[in-house]
Every structure is written in C-alpha cells, then in structure tokens.
Amino acid sequence: LFARYPTPEDLAAEKESILAGLVPGGTGVLNADDARVAAMAGSAHGRVVTFGEASGAQVRATGVGVDAGRPVFTVTAGRDSARARLRLVGEHHVTNALAALAVALDCGLSLADAAAAVSAAVPLSPHRMALTERADGVRILDDAYNASPESMRAALRALLAVAEGGRTWAVLGEMREMGEASASAHAAIGLDAVRLNVSHLVVVGQGAKPMFDSAVREGSWGDEAIFVATIDEAYDLLAESLAPGDTVLVKASHGSNLWQLADRLVEGDA
Template structure:
C-alpha cells in the first residue's frame, strides 16, 4: 500500500500522541483485529454494539504499527511507546478522508451505483461483465456504507483497472459523503422507491438523497438513469452525458425489445442483438441494461457482453430459484421494500404455469410513519392478483392481510403469522410439489428461515 503514516496524518488532520517512531510505512488499513497484520494502520471505529478502542491491546499484540483513535479511551503510556498513535475528532470521518486521498492515487474508472433496489445485482453483474476485459475491484457483499465503501477503496492495488462501488444510505447525507470519497466517472441510479423512510422520511426525501450522486460524478462523466421511473423523468445532468435505460419501448437510450421472461431466466434484444440471462423477472432486464450500458461506455466488445450476461448467476437470495421437496421457491428473501415487493409479485404472476402460486412474506421494515399505508398497498395488490395462498409474517404484515381481505381476497387463503419460522411451518402444510412460492421480506425478518422447515433441497 503506497501510503506513509505522515501522509495519513496530514490527510486526517489528527495529532500524534507521541513523536512518530519506527517504520513510517503502512502495510494496509484495518478496522478488525481478526484480519490485522504486522505494521497495519488500525482505525478504532465505533458502532452501536462495538468500540474499536477496546481492542488496542489485541491489535498491538498482532503487530499493528499505527493507530487512529478518538474520544476519551486511549493507550497506556507503555502502549504509546510500542506504536504510533494519532488522535482525531472522529475516526469514521478520518477513515473516509484517508480513503478519498488514496482513491486519487488511482487514475482508473470508478462506477458508483445507488438506488432503492437492484444495487447489488447491478454491481455484481457490471463487475462480472467488465472483468472480461479489465481487472476489477468491487465491494464485497453489501459493504456499501460509510465503512464499507472506504474499506473497498483502501483495498485498491496497482493491478486494478476498474472500481465498481455500490452505495447505500439510510439517512440524509450518506450518498453525498460516499460520492465525494469515490469521485466516480460513472454514476448509476437504479430507482427511487419507498425505502429507509425512518431516516429519509418520504419518497421525495429518497430522491433528493440519491440524486446527490450526480453532483460528484467527474466533469464529462456519464450518468445512467432508470428511464421507466417517473421520479427520475425530469432529471438533467448538465456537464455529464446522460443515458437512460428501459425495458419498455421509447423509455430510454438503451432499450430492451422482444422481452421474454420464463422460470429459468429471460431473453431480450438490443438493436437487433440477442441477450440471454439467468436472472428472473422483467425488472432484472432493467438491471441488465444498467450493466450493459456501463460496459459499452468502457469499450467492452458486444460479444463479450452477451457472453457475460448469459453466464452471470443470480446473487444469493435475490430472486433465485430453489427446488425443495418438489416445491419451486422464488427466493427473494434478502430484503424488501414496496417497489421490490411489487416487482417480485409481478414476476410470480407472469409465470406461465398451471400449478398453484403462493406468497410467503414478511414485514417491510424501516418505512417509518408510512409503514401501515404501504403494507396496505401491497395487500390491495395481492387481492388483485388471485394467488392461491398467502402467508404473511410480522406485526406490520397484519395490515397487508387486513387490506387484502377487505379487497376480496378469500380469508381462508391468507394467513397472518408471528414470524418466519411459523410461516415456514405453515407453508410446509399448505404447499405441495409443483407449486411456485415467492419468499420475500426485509432482512430483519430473516425469511430464509422459511426454508429451514423443509428437509431436502437442491438449489439451481
């Protein structure tokens, strides 16, 4: 890692507790003593359930050469003699500041992706396509917050040619901060929906937060927007090139035609060229278009893009097909909000099958004061779709059940239960081999536990 402790000190604006000593180079940046190595720079970050300052002694034992601290907790006099200690007002801010400085050492394309849904799939697919031509670094899993994005940037090495970053937010200001750290050349906004309303309050608040990305795309860069989203219809980009994508006619600069969706994937055409994907549902065509637009902008050959789109496998628990005891589950259990829930229901409804269709769902969390109304909207939608059974888990899902019954859904076919375990047990009683069952819910509802109620499984 091409950073010295003097550079880090200057960037972070901290103060040394004792004169700098020993090796001034930084092996790598660490926030976790479990992966710490000799001469690492250890950031003592604070979270709701942890405080990195409690691990100073352990970090010293493992050979950390430098520390960044804040607050009242600090090293003993003896510990100060063993390593370099820098005190800053806020270790999280200092962490981001160092990542921003380090990112500027790399003159490579950076792609930043945000939106209410689809971020992880677009990130993974874009990285998969771009890796056909470039050495790509991306976020691990969903490390998309004020810790995860800097952590990814600080993993950059000389061999990397492209950086793909997913950016999440739950309160105002996070996208602004993350975008300023990353300085992307390409910015993607997948959708403006009802998500994280406890912090962002309204859909307009979500829109305002997500659009902060655009102001930090480098001058002359590319902004790629969802051409189907009315919340993004009037967005202009000034000095940036604007590209809109869509899976409907005349809704984008990059548009999918002749769309065909089935139970094992989808196919579509762009300007006469056919693309096939293992991703399920029409909404995932849109996710493909974001990734394709990025790849085209970076000069990846169309034949390589076609091959990569076809070979990409769905991200776990994001609309993946699981066959368990003969039941075909559409596993979309990783997370949920109103927009992604509607898209998942439409995917289930559009399957051309004769077998029964069922839904096992959990609460959509972090919707604030709008929670009841938004659950009732989903209940009304369910009533119009005529599924064979619905099992809804959680306190907020009771509103969904109530509204569905009010709108004409047969009461004997819809069930309100306490949690995902109870939902799984009831599903096992109701569903039979051949049925198609959507499993969907927010992360906190742990809807993956539905599958624990079944004995044997095989996953595509």
C-alpha cells in the same frame, strides 16, 4: 431508508447529488423510464447515457418477454442489436441488465459481448430471487434478503411467472424502516396479492399484518389469506400444505429473519 427519505422526491434529490459529484469527463447512466431520474440529466457535469424501454433511450430493450420466469429481450444501441436471455428470475431484472449494458458499452465493450455477459450472469448474493426446485416438485423462490413496496410487487409478478399456472404461495413479512407510511404500504401489498390472483397469501409477523387485513377486506376468504405470528408457525403451516407443483415466494426485510424460513424450505423437509 424510508424514515430518512419519506417521499419519492426526497429520495430522488439524494440520488441526484451523486450526479453532481461526477468528475469532469465522467459519465452518468440514467434510467429513461423513470421521469424523476431522466430529469436529473441537467445535474450531470459529464456525459449522460440513458437506458430503458422508452423510445428515446440510448440503450433500449424491446420485445421483452419471460420464459420460465426468466426475462428475454432484444437490446439496441445505435445501429447494433443483440438478444439477451437472463438467468435471473423476474422481469424487473431487464432494467438492471440495461444499466449494466450501458456501463459496459461506455467502457468500450461491444454490444454482442456485453449481451452475452449479462445473459451468463448468475446471482452472487444469497436470498435474492434464488429459485430452487426440490425433489418433491415444490419450487422455492427465495427473495428474503430485503423488501420495499416496489420489490414486493416485482417479486409477486415473478412468482406468477415462475409458477406457470400452478398453485402459488406468497409468504411475506414486514417491510421495515417505512416510517409513517408503514401501515398503508403493507396494506397495498395485500391488495396486490389478491388482485394478482396469488393462490395463498401467508403474512408473517405483527408488523406485516396490514397485508392480511387488506387482503381479507378485498375478498380473500378461508385459506386464501392467512396470518401467523412467527416463522415457526409459518413453517408448520407450509409443511402441512405444500404439494408437488406448488411455488412458494418468501420475501421480507432482512431484519424480519424470514430468510431463515426460506433456508428451511429449501432444505426440503417441509
């Protein structure tokens, strides 16, 4: 993806072509919080519905908070409002829920029914923000299906929210298809992990090593930042180190196979 669309502008232009393909009478649903996306409204041949936290959004979230890592917010559309409490982990899912709510309202559902539906939704795909609490008190946050810089940052924030002050482990692998931006993108995630005060950063695989290098440069020392070459090494390290109350995030691009580590950790023998 990043090799084909090396800049955000390139990716936005490709996404805008979807709007250009709207049939007459169709509806375009746009994120009002993203300036690039909001600017696409003029390309839509049909009606446009906006969502977001921005004051001008037609389907708007306010009072956004997190309870045990899961988002809560009030959604307003016109004169109607409803409270939503998602079962999905991570505040970033508020944006996803708003998009679904905007579509549901455009299809004729009431806001109350739509809010109840998103509040009841559960993940259907494996390795997507799947939270497991093991019998030994260790929590595994498995988001190893795929990874991009933005989803990495969202996952790190979710890790801290779920941990609620406990010890945190970010076990991160390579973000693939990053093209020439790969080294700098990985380095930026290492900086984020340090600045967010993640207890332990475990970087897996040579392709992700710039994360480790930048964390060390930013001031991580000792076992605050650890590099391992293989999934087996990561597993052995965690088997020796995890304790009750720890929360572990596992995340990388799918082709990095870090989901295999997540499966082993969820099984509970580490």
